[in-house]
Amino acid sequence: MVLSSIRVLELCDEAGVLAGKILGDLGADVVKVEVPGGDLGARRPPYLGGICDPERSLAWLALNTSKRGITLDPEPSAGRAVLHRLLDWADVLLDTFAAGTLEMWGLGWDAMHRQHPRLVRCAITPFGQTGPHSQLRARDLVVVAMGGNASMTGDPDRPPLRCTLPTSYYHAAPEAVLGVLMALQAREASGRGQLVDVSLHECQLGTLLGGPGIHGTSPQPPRRGGARTGRTREIWPARDGYVSFGLRGGPARIPGLRALVAWMSESDPPPDWLRDYDWERFSPNTLDAAELARLEGCFGAFFASRTMRELYEGALARRILLAPCNDAREVLAHPQLRARDLFTTIEYPEFGASIEHPAFFAKASDLSVGVRRRAPRIGEHNDEIYRALGFEREEIAKLVAEGVV
Amino acid sequence: MGESGVYAGLRILELGMGAAGPAATRYFAEQGATVIRVESSVRPDFLRLLHARPGEPVDLDAAPMFALLNPDKWSVTIDLRKHAGVDLVLRLADWADVVAQNFAPGAMEKLGLGAAQLLARKPSLIVATSALFGQSGPQRHYPGFGGQGSAIAGFNHLTGWPDRESIGPFATITDSLSPRYVALLVAAALLERSRGGGGQHIDVSQIETGVYSLSELVVRCSANGESVARAGNRDEGASPHGVYPCEGEDAWIAIAVATDDEWQALVAAMGAPGWAREPRFATVAGRIAHQDDLDAKLGAWTQQTGAYLLMARLQEAGVPAGVVQHLGELLKDPQLAHRRHFVPLDHAVLGVLPYERSGFRLSESPGGFDDSGPLLGEDNDLVLGEILGLSPAEIEQLVADEVIA
Numbered sequence: 161m162v163l164s165s166i167r168v169l170e171l172c173d174e175a176g177v178l179a180g181k182i183l184g185d186l187g188a189d190v191v192k193v194e195v196p197g198g199d200l201g202a203r204r205p206p207y208l209g210g211i212c213d214p215e216r217s218l219a220w221l222a223l224n225t226s227k228r229g230i231t232l233d234p235e236p237s238a239g240r241a242v243l244h245r246l247l248d249w250a251d252v253l254l255d256t257f258a259a260g261t262l263e264m265w266g267l268g269w270d271a272m273h274r275q276h277p278r279l280v281r282c283a284i285t286p287f288g289q290t291g292p293h294s295q296l297r298a299r300d301l302v303v304v305a306m307g308g309n310a311s312m313t314g315d316p317d318r319p320p321l322r323c324t325l326p327t328s329y330y331h332a333a334p335e336a337v338l339g340v341l342m343a344l345q346a347r348e349a350s351g352r353g354q355l356v357d358v359s360l361h362e363c364q365l366g367t368l369l370g371g372p373g374i375h376g377t378s379p380q381p382p383r384r385g386g387a388r389t390g391r392t393r394e395i396w397p398a399r400d401g402y403v404s405f406g407l408r409g410g411p412a413r414i415p416g417l418r419a420l421v422a423w424m425s426e427s428d429p430p431p432d433w434l435r436d437y438d439w440e441r442f443s444p445n446t447l448d449a450a451e452l453a454r455l456e457g458c459f460g461a462f463f464a465s466r467t468m469r470e471l472y473e474g475a476l477a478r479r480i481l482l483a484p485c486n487d488a489r490e491v492l493a494h495p496q497l498r499a500r501d502l503f504t505t506i507e508y509p510e511f512g513a514s515i516e517h518p519a520f521f522a523k524a525s526d527l528s529v530g531v532r533r534r535a536p537r538i539g540e541h542n543d544e545i546y547r548a549l550g551f552e553r554e555e556i557a558k559l560v561a562e563g564v565v
Numbered sequence: 566m567g568e569s570g571v572y573a574g575l576r577i578l579e580l581g582m583g584a585a586g587p588a589a590t591r592y593f594a595e596q597g598a599t600v601i602r603v604e605s606s607v608r609p610d611f612l613r614l615l616h617a618r619p620g621e622p623v624d625l626d627a628a629p630m631f632a633l634l635n636p637d638k639w640s641v642t643i644d645l646r647k648h649a650g651v652d653l654v655l656r657l658a659d660w661a662d663v664v665a666q667n668f669a670p671g672a673m674e675k676l677g678l679g680a681a682q683l684l685a686r687k688p689s690l691i692v693a694t695s696a697l698f699g700q701s702g703p704q705r706h707y708p709g710f711g712g713q714g715s716a717i718a719g720f721n722h723l724t725g726w727p728d729r730e731s732i733g734p735f736a737t738i739t740d741s742l743s744p745r746y747v748a749l750l751v752a753a754a755l756l757e758r759s760r761g762g763g764g765q766h767i768d769v770s771q772i773e774t775g776v777y778s779l780s781e782l783v784v785r786c787s788a789n790g791e792s793v794a795r796a797g798n799r800d801e802g803a804s805p806h807g808v809y810p811c812e813g814e815d816a817w818i819a820i821a822v823a824t825d826d827e828w829q830a831l832v833a834a835m836g837a838p839g840w841a842r843e844p845r846f847a848t849v850a851g852r853i854a855h856q857d858d859l860d861a862k863l864g865a866w867t868q869q870t871g872a873y874l875l876m877a878r879l880q881e882a883g884v885p886a887g888v889v890q891h892l893g894e895l896l897k898d899p900q901l902a903h904r905r906h907f908v909p910l911d912h913a914v915l916g917v918l919p920y921e922r923s924g925f926r927l928s929e930s931p932g933g934f935d936d937s938g939p940l941l942g943e944d945n946d947l948v949l950g951e952i953l954g955l956s957p958a959e960i961e962q963l964v965a966d967e968v969i970a
Contacts, residue, residue: 161757161762162756162757162759162760162762163753163756163757178778178780181780182749186753204802205801205802206785206789206791206801208788208789209788209789210789218781218784218785218788218789219781219784219785221784221788222780222781222783222784222785223780223781225780269928282925287900288900288903288904288926290903291899291900291903291904292899292900292903293899293900293903294900296880296885296887297880297883297884297885297886298821298885298887299803299821299823299885300821301798301800301806301807301808301819301821302819302820302821302885302886302887303887304819305808305817305818305819305887305888305889305890306819306887306888306889306890306898307890307895308890308891308892308894308895309734309735309736310808310817310819310889311815311817311889311890311891311892312735312736312892313724313732313733313734313735314725314726314732315725315726315729315732318726319797319798319807319808319809319810319817319889320808320817320889321724321725321726321732321797321798321808322724322734322798322819323720323723323724323733323734323738323795324723324724324793324794324795324796324797324799325723325779325781325782325793327720327734327738327778330742330778330779331741331742331745331924332924333778334742334745334746334748334749334774335745335923335924335925336925337749338592338745338748338749338752338923338925339925339927341749341752341753341756342571342572342596342752342927342930343571343927343930344756345571345572345752345755345756345759346571346927346929346930348756348759348760350929352929354927354928354929354930355927355928356925356926356927356928357925357926357927357928358924358925359900359904359924359925360924361900361901362901362904362906362922362923362924362925363923363924363925364924365895365901365906365921365924366588366741366745366921366923366924367734367735367736367738367741368735368736368741368892368895369584369588369630369634369736369740369741370629370630370633370634370921371736371892372892372893372895372896372907372919372921373629373633373907373918373919373920373921374629374630374633375892375893376892376893376895376896376919377893377896378893381891381892381893383815384735386725386729386730386732387729387730387732389712394712394732395721395730395731395732395733397730401731402716402721402722402730402731403716404712404713404715404716404721404733406710406712410611410614411611412611412708412710416708441620443618445618446618476704476707479707479708481708481709481710481712481713482713483709483712483713483714483716483717484716484717485716485721485722485731485733486716486717486718486719486721486722487719487722487792487794488719488722488782488783488785488786488791488792488793489786489792490719491717491718491719491776491779491782491783491786492783492786492787494717495703495704496698496702496703496704496705496707496772497772497773497776499701499702499703499704500698500699500701500702500770500773502773502776503783503787513788515784515787515788516783516784516787517780517783517784517787518773518776518777518779518780518783520773520777521746521769521773521774521777522746522747522750522767522768522769522770522773522774523699523701523767523768524750524754524765524766524767524768525765525766525767526754526757526762526763526764526765527750527753527754527757527765527767529750
């Protein structure tokens with residue numbers, strides 16, 4: 161297998177850790193580099209059992225599976241020399257250094273490519289390696305704002321929104337991995353590595369599915385609509401939470417609308433006008449406001465009187481396009497996800513804990529996709545990896561004493 | 566992209582509808598692959614109908630979203646309900662390296678075009694299927710769109726205000742997240758195949774790619790019983806962290822201050838007003854404890870200035886800040902212009918539209934797009950004549966038999 165022979169050196173903050181995990185879960189040998197003492201920014205709260213300890217960071221445990229871990233401070237010259245040894249070993253450098261950082265160390269792409277011609281460097285930054293915004297500082301919220309998605313997300317009477325977990329990193333990670341695999345494919349023919357310049361911001365535009373081209377020059381572009389898509393409601397209160405159900409027409413949705421009305425009439429006969437409603441002519445954009453309110457009143461009352469689970473089970477049986485807005489517990493309990501064995505349990509004996517993780521991002525008949533090992537402890541594989549690179553025990557001890565490792 | 570891309574010479578056959586399918590193969594078209602899209606006017610891709618109004622004749626070539634998601638692809642119209650149509654698709658599968666499809670599970674199997682059937686005929690084929698729930702499991706036939714996928718995977722619960730509906734990020738996140746995983750899996754399978762690996766079936770569940778991305782959510786719940794919930798724009802470890810009003814209509818700036826240094830930079834940029842120097846705001850913990858007050862005071866300051874001017878000032882001071890850009894503003898974004906993100910291409914019906922590049926650039930393999938999204942059946946003669954080697958008389962007969970339709 162090619163992938164299991166690919167060696168990845170990962171020097172990433174939170175914007176890049178998922179990319180390293182995907183490569184590791186694909187079978188690549190991923191070595192995660194932390195500063196001595198651990199990357200306390202990435203080993204952030206909350207902690208397992210609420211006990212403040214960077215080894216117990218749940219974000220760390222979640223996003224660093226299938227990696228081995230070493231410590232290294234690449235800034236001092238002794239650390240820089242070690243970094244070069246690691247770059248000789250690696251096929252891929254995956255990093256989130258701010259644009260210009262490696263250049264200051266004399267390791268800009270031209271120099272790196274000269275010294276390590278087969279190496280692929282995948283550099284993930286907020287806006288890219290060059291250009292007028294390449295020096296701007298950004299975290300997820302800023303990326304989602306600049307990328308256009310926030311302007312369309314949220315309620316019209318409140319500020320634009322992001323998702324509470326950092327989706328801009330989630331979008332960029334698989335795209336970065338795709339770039340790495342493309343560069344490796346090109347290397348098969350050329351024998352040479354290249355720079356994969358990933359922009360979190362540019363990846364974020366992919367979430368708009370062509371939005372700038374569709375609406376960007378419109379005199380009346382759509383605005384964020386909260387629980388509504390256009391004029392009609394998409395998110396509805398259920399008795400114990402919310403469900404997603406687009407009150408929209410079209411051939412794909414009409415059978416479900418009819419099935420929903422039929423379901424409603426099982427318990428409580430609907431008014432004649434609703435039972436005989438002509439869904440073929442239903443057009444949310446031109447609907448009379450009073451009629452819209454009447455429709456939403458009927459559906460809304462039905463949804464509000466039932467639990468998310470009752471509604472989803474009914475929708476499954478009747479092929480209605482309705483889904484529960486699951487929270488974490490409901491995601492973990494979802495029968496379909498369970499039936500596909502999406503979750504795997506990892507043991508953490510030193511904490512006496514077993515934790516479920518998503519096990520894979522796809523099933524494949526030949527590629528082996530899935531979590532291979534738990535996230536590394538701080539410097540867990542220092543000896544193993546530095547020895548394999550040819551460092552003698554005394555050299556390693558000296559680096560440790562100097563605070564480089 | 567002609568001959569210069571990483572995947573020049575690669576052949577992809579695409580069947581399906583909607584956004585999630587074409588977004589995956591577009592990455593390969595951008596790098597030179599030939600992508601043939603099988604469509605039909607009998608059952609048109611619903612993206613070709615999105616602009617339609619009930620009761621009015623619809624031009625299947627006038628949908629901007631379809632065109633924007635399918636640049637550099639070829640369109641052939643084949644009626645899959647006809648035996649001769651299925652036979653043509655089998656012959657195209659013989660031509661292809663990759664078959665990508667996102668029909669409902671079972672639909673292709675009924676026609677004899679399922680993954681197992683194609684692989685039995687041609688073992689070296691890479692067959693990628695993408696469906697809401699994947700190809701197995703008790704709920705695989707559930708007919709959902711991305712709106713349902715986002716809700717089930719947990720993104721809706723994570724997006725919105727704590728006191729309002731769980732709305733999900735704009736434009737159904739699983740539709741933009743899952744194609745990236747499909748693409749990287751195809752790239753991984755191609756890399757294996759170039760070193761002697763065989764064909765295979767890649768089974769992507771759009772919801773599972775979402776849950777995998779939300780590994781942190783799953784692990785925090787499994788480990789600590791916590792269910793992360795939507796928190797507006799707030800962050801557990803940073804403050805101020807929000808979207809604040811600026812001068813002008815629907816004008817906003819995102820500010821994400823995570824460190825005390827960044828806070829001091831923000832205080833200085835504001836001219837060190839008395840309130841900002843209060844000790845309760847000096848540490849992250851203090852700012853989080855008093856963030857309602859902090860957000861109100863900061864918002865009163867931001868709304869005196871235009872968003873772009875304020876972003877420039879704050880970034881100059883070292884504060885992570887960015888304008889909430891509207892869709893139209895993205896078309897004028899100088900960084901996107903620098904990266905040539907938008908590629909203006911002429912379309913026979915829609916005129917010039919801004920087609921979008923992926924979020925990364927390869928230093929040695931620039932890639933790009935040359936042609937707008939195809940008209941329905943635009944490449945029938947090319948595909949049937951040059952690729953399948955049919956004579957003009959044979960093609961005429963297929964048209965007469967309404968196999969080509």
